[in-house]
Amino acid sequence: MSETSSMKRHMGLKASRTLANTLIYVLLIALSVIWLIPFICIVLQSFRVESTWQVGYVIPQKWGIDNYRNLFSTNFPRWYINTFVTAVCTALLQTIIVLCMSYTLSRFRFKMRKPLMKFMLILGMFPGMLSMIILYRVLKDLGLTQANATPGLILVYVASSGMGYYVSKGFFDTIPKSLDEAARVDGATRAQVLNKIILPLSKPIVIYTILTAFMGPWGDFVFARYISFGDPAGMNVAVGLYNWLTPDQINKNYTMFCAGGVLVAVPVTLLFLFLQKYYVEGVTGGAVKG
Amino acid sequence: MAQLSDLEYLKLSKGRKIGYKLGRFFAGIPKAFANLGLKIWDVLKKGASAVGREVKDIITSFIQGDWKTKVSYLVMGFGCLARGQILRGLLFLLFEIVFIGYMVLSGGYWLSMMPSLGKVGPTEEYNEIYDVFVTKYNDNSFQILLYSVLTIFFIIAFIYTWRVNIRQSRMAEKILATGKRLKSGKEDLHSLTDESFHKTLLALPLTGIIIFTVLPIIFMILVAFTNYDGSHDGYISNLFHWVGMDNFNTLFSWKSANGTQSYAATFGEILSWTLMWAFFATFSNYFLGMFVAMAINKKGIKVKKLWRTILVMTIAIPQFISLLYVSKMFAKDGILNGFLLSMGWITKALPFWEDPIWARVTVIMINIWIGIPYLMLIATGILMNIPADLYESARIDGANPWQQYTRITLPYMLFITGPYLLTSFTGNMNNFNVIYLLTGGAPLNPAASSAAGNVGYTDLLITWLFKITTGADSKYYLASVVGILVFVVVALISLIVYNVLPSIKNEEDFQ
Numbered sequence: 001m002s003e004t005s006s007m008k009r010h011m012g013l014k015a016s017r018t019l020a021n022t023l024i025y026v027l028l029i030a031l032s033v034i035w036l037i038p039f040i041c042i043v044l045q046s047f048r049v050e051s052t053w054q055v056g057y058v059i060p061q062k063w064g065i066d067n068y069r070n071l072f073s074t075n076f077p078r079w080y081i082n083t084f085v086t087a088v089c090t091a092l093l094q095t096i097i098v099l100c101m102s103y104t105l106s107r108f109r110f111k112m113r114k115p116l117m118k119f120m121l122i123l124g125m126f127p128g129m130l131s132m133i134i135l136y137r138v139l140k141d142l143g144l145t146q147a148n149a150t151p152g153l154i155l156v157y158v159a160s161s162g163m164g165y166y167v168s169k170g171f172f173d174t175i176p177k178s179l180d181e182a183a184r185v186d187g188a189t190r191a192q193v194l195n196k197i198i199l200p201l202s203k204p205i206v207i208y209t210i211l212t213a214f215m216g217p218w219g220d221f222v223f224a225r226y227i228s229f230g231d232p233a234g235m236n237v238a239v240g241l242y243n244w245l246t247p248d249q250i251n252k253n254y255t256m257f258c259a260g261g262v263l264v265a266v267p268v269t270l271l272f273l274f275l276q277k278y279y280v281e282g283v284t285g286g287a288v289k290g
Numbered sequence: 291m292a293q294l295s296d297l298e299y300l301k302l303s304k305g306r307k308i309g310y311k312l313g314r315f316f317a318g319i320p321k322a323f324a325n326l327g328l329k330i331w332d333v334l335k336k337g338a339s340a341v342g343r344e345v346k347d348i349i350t351s352f353i354q355g356d357w358k359t360k361v362s363y364l365v366m367g368f369g370c371l372a373r374g375q376i377l378r379g380l381l382f383l384l385f386e387i388v389f390i391g392y393m394v395l396s397g398g399y400w401l402s403m404m405p406s407l408g409k410v411g412p413t414e415e416y417n418e419i420y421d422v423f424v425t426k427y428n429d430n431s432f433q434i435l436l437y438s439v440l441t442i443f444f445i446i447a448f449i450y451t452w453r454v455n456i457r458q459s460r461m462a463e464k465i466l467a468t469g470k471r472l473k474s475g476k477e478d479l480h481s482l483t484d485e486s487f488h489k490t491l492l493a494l495p496l497t498g499i500i501i502f503t504v505l506p507i508i509f510m511i512l513v514a515f516t517n518y519d520g521s522h523d524g525y526i527s528n529l530f531h532w533v534g535m536d537n538f539n540t541l542f543s544w545k546s547a548n549g550t551q552s553y554a555a556t557f558g559e560i561l562s563w564t565l566m567w568a569f570f571a572t573f574s575n576y577f578l579g580m581f582v583a584m585a586i587n588k589k590g591i592k593v594k595k596l597w598r599t600i601l602v603m604t605i606a607i608p609q610f611i612s613l614l615y616v617s618k619m620f621a622k623d624g625i626l627n628g629f630l631l632s633m634g635w636i637t638k639a640l641p642f643w644e645d646p647i648w649a650r651v652t653v654i655m656i657n658i659w660i661g662i663p664y665l666m667l668i669a670t671g672i673l674m675n676i677p678a679d680l681y682e683s684a685r686i687d688g689a690n691p692w693q694q695y696t697r698i699t700l701p702y703m704l705f706i707t708g709p710y711l712l713t714s715f716t717g718n719m720n721n722f723n724v725i726y727l728l729t730g731g732a733p734l735n736p737a738a739s740s741a742a743g744n745v746g747y748t749d750l751l752i753t754w755l756f757k758i759t760t761g762a763d764s765k766y767y768l769a770s771v772v773g774i775l776v777f778v779v780v781a782l783i784s785l786i787v788y789n790v791l792p793s794i795k796n797e798e799d800f801q
Contacts, residue, residue: 017590024585031582032600034659039607041625042615057632058625097498100491108488123503125780127720127752130773131506133513133759133766137432159502162495189480190487219608222722222756238610242727245614254618261611272606273599280602283664284671 039265046258053251067259075232076260079240082150083217083264086236089154091214094161098209099202102165103194106172107180120163128160132226139227149227149234156223157216170285171205172198208282211275218268237264322786344453351460362459366452369459373466377475382455389448397441404438407431407516408529431524431531435516439509443500514538514770520763537771556738556745557772561779563650564750567725568718570654571661572711578658579665580673580703584695586666587673598670601663609660613727616656617643644733646747653748657724668710669703676702712787716780720752731757751776 041058046067048060071077105117135156139145144152175198183193199206217224221238228234235243241260244253272279294302294310302310352360362369367382403409408429415426462472473481482490514537522530541553586597604612619625620642627639642652676698684694704711725731731746731753738745744757751772758769 021588021590024588024591027585028591028597032597035601035604035663038612038616038619039603041619042611055628057628097495101495104488104491110488120499122781123499123507125716125784126507126777127755127773129722129752129756130510130770131503133769134436134506134509135502138436156502159498162499163503189484191483191490194487215606215608219610219723221610221727238608242610242614245618250618258615261615265607265611268608269603269606273603276599276602279605280667280671283667 042258042261045255046262048255048258051255053254067255068263070256071259071263074256075235075240076237078233079235079237080263082234083236083238086150086153086157087214087217090157090217091210093154093158094213095206095209097158097161098165098168098213099206101162102168103172103198105165106169107177107198124163129222132223136226136229145227145234146229146231147233149224149229149231152227153217153224153236156227157220161213167282167285168205168209171202171282174285175201204278204281207275207278211272211279212282215268215272218264319786326785348453348456351456355460356463359456359459359463362455366455369455369462373459373462373472375462375472375475375478377478378458382451385448385451389444392444393441396437397444400434400437400441403429403434405532407434407531408524411529412526427525429529431516431518431522431529433524435512435524436509439505439512443505510770510773513766514774516767518766519768520765533767537767541768541771541775551737553768557775559735559738560745560749560751560754563747564719564752567650567654567721567748567750568715571657571718571721571724572715574654574658575661575665576707576711576714579662580669580699582662583666583669583673584699587670598666601666604660604663609723610727612660613656613724616659617728620652620656643729646733646735649729649733649748653725653728656728657721660724668707672703672706673699712784716784719750719780720776721750722752722756725750725753726756751779 044058044060047063047065048055049062049064049066050060105113136145139152139155142152144155179197179201180193183197184190188196217236219238220236221242224236225239225242228236228239232240237260241257241264243249244257244260299307299310352363358369358372361372365383366386367379369379370376370382371379408431410428412428413426414423416422417424465472515532515534516530517533517536518524518530520527522528524530541557544552544554582601585591586594591597621627622639622641622644626642627636630636631639641648643649680698681694684698689697725748729746729748731744731749733747735745735747735749745754749757755769755772755776758765758772
């Protein structure tokens with residue numbers, strides 16, 4: 001092969017690579033637009049004043065913060081506080097339970113370990129919604145539904161959270177066991193191994209667990225709806241805002257829904273973007289280890 | 291289909307290879323069932339022999355044990371108390387007292403009511419003072435069923451503890467006979483932070499799972515054999531009672547009353563769409579997500595982090611906001627139709643949610659929008675782990691990008707994410723949020739709705755289940771049957787995939 005033809009070939013490769021990259025840029029820009037458009041629309045419409053109806057255009061003709069102001073004369077603040085309290089409590093308690101469960105299953109070898117894991121796998125195959133009927137009646141007897149739905153909801157979220165141990169067990173599995181053994185040889189108890197050695201190393205998974213547990217209640221719809229059972233005082237944001245979009249409500253509340261959506265999404269999204277690194281680590285780790 | 295040797299397999303043409311693999315997959319299914327049968331038989335046999343061993347041990351302990359051990363058969367913890375293990379002994383004794391007290395005061399009553407689920411329903415009684423009829427509530431079927439299940443749990447726990455009490459007494463006897471010392475209460479407590487630390491850690495999570503997951507599931511399985519519904523709620527309206535296999539017979543019968551569609555046909559329709567949806571939702575996300583990840587990862591693409599962040603933002607925004615909003619965007623009078631109409635590209639609003647086919651395709655499309663960011667994250671992590679020299683040597687051998695993808699990237703991805711694909715398939719089968727928030731099941735399927743619940747063309751089994759329990763007549767018994775069937779379908783799929791796919795790895799490999 002002569003030098004010129006080799007160069008030509010090289011140039012050809014380079015040209016095709018540039019072409020490919022250009023195509024990819026076009027694709028990525030198109031994707032970004034598709035992904036962002038709904039969120040841009042929702043923000044724009046939340047500032048629309050001229051009509052609370054659903055209209056066929058996006059950019060408001062008259063801008064204003066009326067929708068945000070109106071939110072405060074509805075039950076929205078109550079829903080917001082309910083959801084926030086639920087999210088904080090769930091994040092704390094669920095993290096403790098998930099870490100206990102996953103650490104035990106990762107580090108201890110006891111007789112019932114494998115049967116227990118298989119049992120939980122099978123339990124997970126039942127649709128969780130099935131238990132709602134009975135949990136509703138039981139919580140109702142305890143007085144934890146309708147207006148008092150928040151503690152009931154926290155109880156339901158937290159109590160079964162031990163079943164979601166997979167991701168953090170995968171993480172604990174990657175911490176070398178020799179660390180534990182060295183500490184045990186030095187006379188540390190099992191509890192000390194966990195507190196002094198494993199936990200300091202587990203910051204990423206702790207943050208991941210807190211983050212996912214915190215975000216869950218913001219989006220949960222079906223359990224919250226069941227337990228609040230039509231009482232506005234016990235609803236969370238998802239249930240409350242959903243009711244604003246039912247056919248007989250949508251024309252009155254559509255723009256207010258957008259405003260409420262923005263108020264819910266902004267803090268959660270900021271927190272998420274801030275802690276994105278840990279989320280990505282958890283998700284990729286979880287998928288690889290199944 | 292007969293298994294070929296590696297050499298024979300390599301000689302096959304490309305199409306034949308795929309055919310061979312598919313054939314092997316389906317040929318493996320009967321074997322998977324046979325294996326399952328054998329496994330269950332094995333577990334039963336092992337269980338029976340374990341129970342036999344325990345019973346034998348209980349009898350021999352009684353014959354050979356000293357008087358302290360023998361008293362423990364009646365008074366739990368006596369052996370421990372008499373040998374100085376005060377803490378253990380007191381705990382055993384306390385448990386026995388609580389158990390007997392509970393059984394006498396209420397457990398016995400619940401158990402005796404379990405076969406009938408209550409005898410006297412609500413009655414109208416004449417109140418002489420106010421001269422009106424007032425409803426008097428009597429037995430409560432719901433409570434009877436719930437507390438009988440709890441009582442049975444308690445009895446099992448008691449038998450287990452009783453057995454442990456005997457074993458400990460006997461062991462303590464043997465240890466003392468060899469001249470060694472027994473553990474003190476303080477040492478027992480200390481061991482909860484050391485050798486038995488796992489018991490401490492598991493206590494709270496397992497209690498939660500038993501009360502809030504296991505108990506409700508058992509209860510709901512039992513409900514499938516009763517006539518519990520809105521007009522038999524066990525207390526206010528009427529008692530409910532056992533009906534045997536009636537509900538299953540109803541769901542599986544093709545016969546129907548006066549012109550309505552039979553349950554079996556409705557169930558079949560919804561199940562087939564559920565499976566279709568799970569298939570498309572899982573694999574469209576999987577391949578497109580992988581594709582986007584590869585595009586962003588490609589050499590020479592700048593600001594990778596920006597592209598990723600834009601996509602990942604959709605994960606952060608609570609689903610009910612994005613799904614509800616997008617659902618309204620696609621509505622007949624929504625932004626999208628408004629935009630297309632004003633541009634003059636269409637003359638009539640597109641029936642995104644009105645036409646069955648349109649609705650199904652739109653749901654899958656929007657699910658791609660929801661799912662790609664997640665898959666993109668997962669695929670990015672895995673793609674970065676593929677050794678670069680694999681691609682290097684492939685390039686030197688003259689493989690084009692497509693070949694590199696099908697021979698290196700795809701097999702690697704499939705191997706690593708096999709279990710994930712399975713869980714995401716079953717997860718999609720039960721993907722309540724996406725369907726319910728987007729369409730609520732619409733458009734309505736009039737024929738299927740005549741059976742139960744307002745069944746729509748996009749309804750999954752799980753949303754159907756929800757509709758059955760919230761409608762006016764709330765057929766809880768039907769919801770339970772559907773729930774059990776969802777479990778059966780999910781379990782069968784998992785079982786087949788686990789047994790037939792070779793890439794399910796040993797969990798210890800990662801440690």
